[in-house]
Amino acid sequence: MEHSILKERENKFLFNTYARYPIEIKMGQGTKLYDFNGKEYTDLLAGIAVCNLGHANMEIAKAISEQAKKLVHVSNLFYTKEQIDLAEKLINTTPHMSKVFFCNSGAEANEACIKLARRYFKNIKNQDKFEIITLEGSFHGRTFATMSATGQEKIKEGFEPLVPGFVHAKPNDLKDIEGKINNKTAAIMIEVIQGEGGIRPLEIDFVKGIEELCKLKGLLFIVDEIQTGIGRTGKMWGFEHYNVKPHIISCAKALANGLPIGAMMATEEVAKAFGPGTHATTFGGGPVVCMAALKVLEIIFRDNLIDRAKKIGGFALSEFKRLQDKYPRLIKEVRGIGLMLGIELTPEVDAKKVFDTIIDKGFIVNLTQGSTLRLLPPLIIEEEEIKAFSNTLDDILSKL
Numbered sequence: 001m002e003h004s005i006l007k008e009r010e011n012k013f014l015f016n017t018y019a020r021y022p023i024e025i026k027m028g029q030g031t032k033l034y035d036f037n038g039k040e041y042t043d044l045l046a047g048i049a050v051c052n053l054g055h056a057n058m059e060i061a062k063a064i065s066e067q068a069k070k071l072v073h074v075s076n077l078f079y080t081k082e083q084i085d086l087a088e089k090l091i092n093t094t095p096h097m098s099k100v101f102f103c104n105s106g107a108e109a110n111e112a113c114i115k116l117a118r119r120y121f122k123n124i125k126n127q128d129k130f131e132i133i134t135l136e137g138s139f140h141g142r143t144f145a146t147m148s149a150t151g152q153e154k155i156k157e158g159f160e161p162l163v164p165g166f167v168h169a170k171p172n173d174l175k176d177i178e179g180k181i182n183n184k185t186a187a188i189m190i191e192v193i194q195g196e197g198g199i200r201p202l203e204i205d206f207v208k209g210i211e212e213l214c215k216l217k218g219l220l221f222i223v224d225e226i227q228t229g230i231g232r233t234g235k236m237w238g239f240e241h242y243n244v245k246p247h248i249i250s251c252a253k254a255l256a257n258g259l260p261i262g263a264m265m266a267t268e269e270v271a272k273a274f275g276p277g278t279h280a281t282t283f284g285g286g287p288v289v290c291m292a293a294l295k296v297l298e299i300i301f302r303d304n305l306i307d308r309a310k311k312i313g314g315f316a317l318s319e320f321k322r323l324q325d326k327y328p329r330l331i332k333e334v335r336g337i338g339l340m341l342g343i344e345l346t347p348e349v350d351a352k353k354v355f356d357t358i359i360d361k362g363f364i365v366n367l368t369q370g371s372t373l374r375l376l377p378p379l380i381i382e383e384e385e386i387k388a389f390s391n392t393l394d395d396i397l398s399k400l
């Protein structure tokens with residue numbers, strides 16, 4: 001009853017931009033979400049890789065409320081301790097980086113990376129290089145530049161003309177990238193595991209090869225860590241799995257467990273391209289979100305949640321591979337690193353129907369690219385909760 005009223009009101013007042021799940025969430029607690037009828041769901045999505053510490057974390061709530069009583073906003077015209085503390089903490093997680101710029105979302109963080117790369121060549125190197133190579137299947141955001149950077153046509157449909165200067169290459173095909181480098185190329189930008197693209201980890205040799213190409217040709221290497229960062233893959237940053245050192249990285253999503261924040265980090269040399277007045281934001285790096293993010297990082301390291309993501313992710317992967325062995329006709333591939341997991345169903349399966357049944361049975365997952373069940377659970381998820389999901393999926397698949 002309550003649902004149909006909300007849906008009607010949404011139709012009346014909101015832009016129709018989201019294909020929403022048929023659920024109205026009233027509250028969350030840890031790894032659980034509850035609707036208005038009191039139905040419990042196990043959250044295996046964490047607000048799309050955002051709520052790594054689960055819902056209603058009291059330590060974070062306290063950090064936010066105490067800061068809100070002291071200072072909520074003062075603008076970036078002033079020094080604020082919270083922002084500088086957070087920058088220092090972030091740099092300590094990846095010491096080859098030197099400077100941080102804070103903003104409010106993933107797209108904004110990538111937008112900053114793109115602007116920095118262009119300006120680096122114009123103002124530091126005195127070179128007319130502006131093209132950025134990204135990968136087919138990638139997702140970098142919905143602003144004009146990040147949409148143009150994104151390697152998926154459906155995201156761009158109807159918004160042409162796009163921002164010039166983006167070229168897309170095939171994932172795991174170094175020759176294709178090499179063929180697309182010219183005297184205007186400034187950077188190569190990748191997600192080491194494509195998230196929206198269907199949980200597709202890039203091959204080790206390919207990512208290593210990109211780093212080498214960048215060195216050889218004098219290009220900047222940018223890694224979008226918006227979905228892979230902050231411990232999700234069993235390492236603090238996704239690029240650590242590949243033993244590479246990008247010049248610029250972006251992050252957002254899980255950094256403040258649900259409060260809007262984005263960050264760009266860059267090496268000392270590249271960071272010099274931004275000076276006063278070159279880039280800015282009113283809200284970015286405000287005291288409340290920074291206090292939340294400081295608490296997030298404290299808890300993640302104190303409670304060893306990155307190791308936990310690796311351990312529970314390994315367990316989940318083995319569970320899903322067992323299901324794949326049992327249902328080779330229904331499961332095409334199981335992919336992922338840490339708690340970034342995808343189960344690709346075969347064309348024989350009505351993936352939407354499987355997805356709807358999973359939701360109905362009380363598990364929140366995502367269906368991406370039409371056929372891949374995507375799981376991005378909070379890092380505090382328990383093995384028993386993964387097991388309960390895999391038993392449920394087993395049961396659903398056994399009836400197909």
Ligand SMILES: Cc1ncc(COP(=O)(O)O)c(C=O)c1O
Pocket residue numbers: 048105106107108110139140141142191195196224225226227252253
């Ligand atoms: C890899 C990646 N980059 C960028 C973005 C855009 O982030 P936001 O939605 O915060 O703008 C996303 C969001 O899903 C993402 O997964």
